Structure formats: structure tokens, C-alpha cells
Amino acid sequence: MTSSSSPVWQHRTRKQTLLRWLGWFWLVALTVFCWQLMNENTIWAFVSDAPAQAADIGSRMFPPAWSYVGELWQPLWDTINIATLGTLLGIMIAVPVAFLAASNTTPSVRFVRPLALLIIVASRSINALIWALLLVAIIGPGLLAGIIAIGLRSIGFVAKLLYEAIEEIDVTQVEAVRATGASGAQVIDYAIVPQILPAFWGISVFRWDINIRESTILGLVGAGGLGIQLNASLATLAWNQVATIFLLILGTVVISEWVSARVRQAVL
């Protein structure tokens, strides 16, 4: 064995190692700084009290108020409708935005594409709850505000994933259809749509699944659904009703996840 005479195996050069350590050092320092800044106003007495509080809330929640379920079916139906109609609204806006954002279908890479990307980013940066907060202030409380909020929030997600799918299509099929003398709309219809359709269904169902989860809380700001009941139960400190609502949400989320997984399995 001549391993003692061969050079020591090294992953990186000295400079790289040093830079790496410096980077880690900065990250740790920044985190510690932020931690202290954040906790300047934290009242640690409350924090140390938390286990007792948790036990208290847990004991109040424990026998969930099963009789309360009767009042929850209507809000649950509303929640599902908010998620479904909101997803539909989002898709209807997202599809044209995706075609305008994809570099191979956009009419103008310089002007239209950045605009479409801006729509996507704006929609993605603002949470559905914030959209709902604004919409409740504008059009009043109710299902409509929730549907529009979910729709606006979904645009960015659907459009972003869809335009990435459009950019990844097989161009030879597009050229083949174009060679038959097809118009622009026909190229989209016969060469692009069939290629992105599985991705489209996968994305839409995935977003619907996320939206079910999001729409359960929109009622906290007055936008309809289970959240209204949740808010009312929280306000009256009826923790056993809160527990019932949580269990119902959990069940709905699990079912919607199962449905979405099955549909994605079928189309992809």
C-alpha cells in the first residue's frame, strides 16, 4: 500500500474551504442577531407557561362537541364550493397568462412576457387570506369574496407551472402541424394543447387540493366557509367546538389529498 506517499485526498481547495466557513459564520451570526431582535419583546413568562396552557386547551378540547357537526355541513359545502369555483376562476385567467408568459408562445418576449410574469409574481406573493381581507372590504363578506380571493391566488401557481410545461414541449410536433398550413390558433389547439394537457390536469387538481386547505380559513376574515364557524367558536372560547371543526378540516383535507393523488396518477 502506498497510500502514505500519495497526496491527502481533499474535496476543496483551502480558499474554498475558508469561504465556506465564512459563509456559515455569517449565517449563524445573522440568525443569532435576528433571534435576539425578534425576542426583545417576548414575554418569557408566557412562554414558560405554555405547557400548562397547552394542557388546559387540550383538556377543554377533549370530548369534541359531536352534536355541533350538524351545524357544520352547510359551511363545509360552502368551503368546497369556494375552493372549486375559485380554482375554476383561477384556471380561466391563468391559461391565457401562461401562454403569454411562455417564451415559445408569447407574442412579444420583450413587452408581453414581463407583464405576464409580473401578474404571476404578484398573485403568488400575496396570500389568499390577504386577498380575502381586501375583497371583503371591497365587495362585502360572503362566498363571492372567498371565490375571487382563491381565484386570484391560484393564477400565479397554475400559470407558472403551466408556462414551464409549455416551454418544455416537443417542438417537432409543432412544426409538423405548422407544416400542414395550420393557423396560429390551430397550432395551439392541435400541437401544444395535447402535449400539455396531462400537466394541466395535474396542476389544476393539485391546486384544487391546496385550495381546499386555504378555503377552510378564509372565513376568519369574513369570506365564507368553515372559517366563520371557527372564528365564532374561538371568540366564545368553545374549544370543544374548535376541536370538532379541526377534525372535520382534517378529514376534508385527507379526502381531497386522496382524490387529487388519484387523479394525478390517472392523468400523468
Next chain:
Amino acid sequence: MMDHQSTVRSTWKRPPLLFTNTLWRRLIYTGALIYLVLAVQTVEVDWQRVYLGLERGWRFIEGFLVPDFTTRWRDIHEGLIESLTITLTSTVAGILISVPIGIGAARNLAPAPVYLACRGIITLSRSFQEIIIAILLVAMFGFGPFAGFLTLAFATIGFLSKLLAEEIESCDRNQIEAIRATGASWWQVVNYSVQPQVMPRLVGLSLYRLDINFRESAVIGIVGAGGIGATLNTAIDRYEYDSAGAILILIIAIVLVVEYSSSYIRRWVQ
């Protein structure tokens, strides 16, 4: 050849895009239509209220176009700093906890009981909205950024551990076996064969989660868990749409900055 004539049709008919079985297609389409009619009927629209709201909507758009950063700058500044600090600390803490849980939830590295326990934690963390977690934690820990920090750290675990576990499970097995063949212990296998394979993805996911945590930190303030959301909520409650517009613009700008810098860091790391 009689058959030949009948099988080749002169006009091509496009196959249906979905559900090749005609019966199922008709059933599903009818069902969807019925649902749509029922669902739309549950939406009650108070047009008078909408009409009144239009003016407010217009004021909001005006506020968005001519944002007012100065009047509420102190509140906005405080809220933003709080949001940013919550974001960083919760992401770091979340990553530190999710790495062991992610390894534990990878079927090729962990024994069955550990695997099930870790998967349980992941499912629990993923089933509930951040807001719901925040409500509970605010009730336990009191108002303020600490509850927000815990909420986002908890949500980070579900997201990061799940994706990390999937990444580890799809690792190249040859490399793991090669290291194992040298007589390496379990720790050495993780350190020398799994870690180099998943590290770029872990960095990418962490940065993505940082981005998500910032967006969420703008919301959990609505239920009292600290951050810019509280400021935004107050601004909208007081109908100060120009301040609200300013806050939203700042959120979008920061998200943009985080997105661009994270794609830059990801390229640098890989």
C-alpha cells in the same frame, strides 16, 4: 381487401381529449354540470353591496398606484423587521429539525418504527394551514413574534422533511453501496454518500422555503402572531388603502428580491 376500405377513413376525427369511454365521458360531464349549477346557486351576491364597494375598490387601486409609505412608516418598518426576523429564524430552526426527521422518514436509511414516527410528524405538520397552527400557538404562547416563529418552524418541518426524504429515497444506490463496501458505519454512509447527493437540492429547497416563510409571515400577523400582517390588517380595517398598497408593494418587492437572489445562490452552490 374489404377490411382495408372500412378501417381507413377519409376524414380524420379528433379523439376526445378526456375519457375515451363515451358513457363515462357523458356521465362525468353531466355530473360536473350539475355540480356547477348547484355550486353557483349557493353564491349569494348582494349587488347593492358590490356597487357600494366598487368605490372602495377604486380607492384601493388608487392607493396601490400612489402608495403612502410615510404616514405609517414606523409601523410598516417595525412590521417588516419583525417579519424578516421571524422568516430567517424559523427557516433556520425548521431546517435544523427537518434534516434528522427527513433522514428518519427515508425508507432506505431508517428502520421501520423510526420511519413511521417521522412520517407521522410530517403528515401532522402538513395537514393544517399555518393560520390554524398560529391560532393554537398564539393561544398557548401569547401574542407576538415568538408564536409566529414556532408556527413557521413547524410548517417548515412538514415541507422540508417530506421533500428531503423523497430526495434521499431516490438517491443513487450504487454510491451508497460503494461507501458501505468500504466498511463505513451508518453515520459515514449518510455523511459521504447521501449528503453530497442531496445537498444541492436541500439548499434549493431551503431557499424556496425561506421565500414561502416570508410570504406566510405576512399573513400570520392577522391572527396575532407578529409580523407585517398585523400592520396590513390594521391599515385595511381603517380603510387606509394607500398604506395597505404600500405594504403590499413592499411584500411583492421583497418576494422578488428573495426569488432572484435564491436562484443566484442556487447556481453558486451547485
